[in-house]
Amino acid sequence: MNTTEEAQLAAILARLAESREELRRVLEPRREAEDPSDPAPRNAGFPRSRTMQMLMTGRGLGIVGTVAAGLFVARPTMVLRLLRMLPAGAVARVLLLRVFAALRAKPQPPRRGPPPST
Numbered sequence: 564m565n566t567t568e569e570a571q572l573a574a575i576l577a578r579l580a581e582s583r584e585e586l587r588r589v590l591e592p593r594r595e596a597e598d599p600s601d602p603a604p605r606n607a608g609f610p611r612s613r614t615m616q617m618l619m620t621g622r623g624l625g626i627v628g629t630v631a632a633g634l635f636v637a638r639p640t641m642v643l644r645l646l647r648m649l650p651a652g653a654v655a656r657v658l659l660l661r662v663f664a665a666l667r668a669k670p671q672p673p674r675r676g677p678p679p680s681t
Contacts, residue, residue, distance in 0.1 A: 590613070590617055591613060591617070
């Protein structure tokens, strides 16, 4: 290898290291400042893997939804085949529980108009 090829290779490796660091920064879950007196560190609970931690965040769920929508648009027959393998009752139950929990946690909007008379 001559010096120009070595310089090009060094530049490519530097860009590769920079893009890896950027991906690591984007995909790593945000960690709050850990309290040293905390008996259970944050990363010792469920889920332990960084991938699952990222997928369980709101941003991760958005990514999963986007990938699922893209897969449905690209290959609808494969998605329908995969859906037949899922236990529909369990999935529906989980979705309904999430919807009801979100509705219950949603604050009621203030009423407009005169207060009700008793």
